[in-house]
Structure formats: structure tokens, C-alpha cells
Amino acid sequence: MLIMLPGALMTPQHMRAAGLFVEVAQRALALDLIAPDLHAEGADNRVALQRLEQDWLAPARERYQRVWLGGISRGGQLALSFLAGRHGTMHGLCLLAPYAGGRITTNAIRRAGGLHAWQPPADQQSDPDVRLWTWLKTPLPAVPVFMGYGEQDRFADGMQMLATQLPTATHVTVSGGHDWAAWLPLWQGFLDQRHFPVLT
Structure with missing residues (x-):
């Protein structure tokens, strides 16, 4: 499963309309893709991280041999926060244009x-x-990580900072901004890396 x-x-x-589920089906991957909505938990992601573990990841581990976590933009930030904060275990991470935080925080780190x-x-x-950045001071658990973003993404400077903290990740950039024109090709590239078996 990939959440x-x-x-x-x-x-x-929106994720279904953009074609994420179709891309999985076209490749006949032995992969169940789930897209939960955790936005109702508000700006402080503590409750969202707890719900992600209790309501989604923990039950998934009981049913699946491997469970991956991923996200787009703020969803990518939440997924990375889950891994970096040791909120539970997973087998891999897919980050599409993960939001690195506001410039107040990233500029403070640079200064x-x-x-x-x-x-x-x-x-x-x-x-x-x-x-998230406090958690990233400690090395991440050793799981496969895919991270990609558009070269013209308005948040690219923060994502470049994130990339330095993910030295063993697969890093991919494509032409495009903070939108589906970049995210869908990145998703296609991730699926083509054969992290998941093909149905027989």
C-alpha cells in the first residue's frame, strides 16, 4: 500500500482527477493507492500525525507486507515529518514537491x-x-526515499535545502512549477522505478 x-x-x-490512480492501473502494479484527507486537523500537524499512524498506517501494516507513505506539497511535508519524527514505521517515502516551510524558518537556518x-x-x-527541521537534525531511518520537484517551483529553494538532509534519496527535477505539470511526470517517474511488483 502507498498512502x-x-x-x-x-x-x-483532485489527485484522482489528475491521474495518479490511472497511472498505477496502467502499469498493472501490485499496489493499493490510498489518498486520505487529513486537512481538517488544522495548521498544527500533531493531531494529523497521530491520526495518520492510528487510523491509516497501523491498520495497513496488519494487511500489507510493505507500506509506503507519500505526499504532495504540504502533504509531502507531513509525510516527511512522520518519518523524521519517528511517529511509526514505513517501508519507503515518496515526496512530490515537499513543502520545506516558510522563509522565516529557512532563512533563520541559513543565517x-x-x-x-x-x-x-x-x-x-x-x-x-x-x-520538521528540528527532527531533521537527527539522521533519518534508513528507508528508500524518492524526492522530486519542478525546476521553476516557487518553493524550490527550500526543497533544495531539504535535499541536502536527504543525501541517500533519489532526487529528480523536471521542468515546471508548483503544479500538476511537474507533479504528474514526477509521479510517473517514481512508479517507473519499480519499487512495486507487477501483477501476474
Whole structure:
């Protein structure tokens, strides 16, 4: 199973309309794709991370041999936060244009001289952007990671920072911005990497 988290202002229906499920079916992959909607939990992602584990990933592990997690934009940030914060186990991660956080946070990291020199105030730990970068100070669990984004993405500078913290990930860029013109080719490239078997 791959649980793919939608981005902000995106619903699972948008992901279906964009062709994510069709691409899986066309390749006859032995893969169940699920797109849950966790946006109702608000800006602080603590509750969303708990629900993701309890309502989706834990039950999936009881039914499937391998469970992957992924997401687009804010959904990618939540998926990476799940892995970096050790909220549960998974077998791989698919990040399409993962949102790296606001420029206030990423600029503060740059001004500090890099992530390991950056020390955010304790009162900022309610900010999901700050929590993600704090978790990224510790090496990630060893699972396959695919990360891709558009070369003209307006958030590309933050994604480049994220890429430095994911040195063993497969990094892919394509022409395009923060939209389906980039995300769908990235999705196709991810599926073509043969992480999942073909139905026989």
C-alpha cells in the first residue's frame, strides 16, 4: 500500500482527477493507492500525525507486507515529518514537491550557518515547520526515499535545502512549477522505478 497525502487546498478527488490512480492501473502494479484527507486537523500537524499512524498506517501494516507513505506539497511535508519524527514505521517515502516551510524558518537556518548550528526558541516548537527541521537534525531511518520537484517551483529553494538532509534519496527535477505539470511526470517517474511488483 502507498498512502499519498494531498497538498493544501487539495482533496483526494483532485489527485484522482489528475491521474495518479490511472497511472498505477496502467502499469498493472501490485499496489493499493490510498489518498486520505487529513486537512481538517488544522495548521498544527500533531493531531494529523497521530491520526495518520492510528487510523491509516497501523491498520495497513496488519494487511500489507510493505507500506509506503507519500505526499504532495504540504502533504509531502507531513509525510516527511512522520518519518523524521519517528511517529511509526514505513517501508519507503515518496515526496512530490515537499513543502520545506516558510522563509522565516529557512532563512533563520541559513543565517545560523546551517541546520546543525540553528537553535530555534522553545516557544516555536508548536510550528510544524520548526518541528520538521528540528527532527531533521537527527539522521533519518534508513528507508528508500524518492524526492522530486519542478525546476521553476516557487518553493524550490527550500526543497533544495531539504535535499541536502536527504543525501541517500533519489532526487529528480523536471521542468515546471508548483503544479500538476511537474507533479504528474514526477509521479510517473517514481512508479517507473519499480519499487512495486507487477501483477501476474
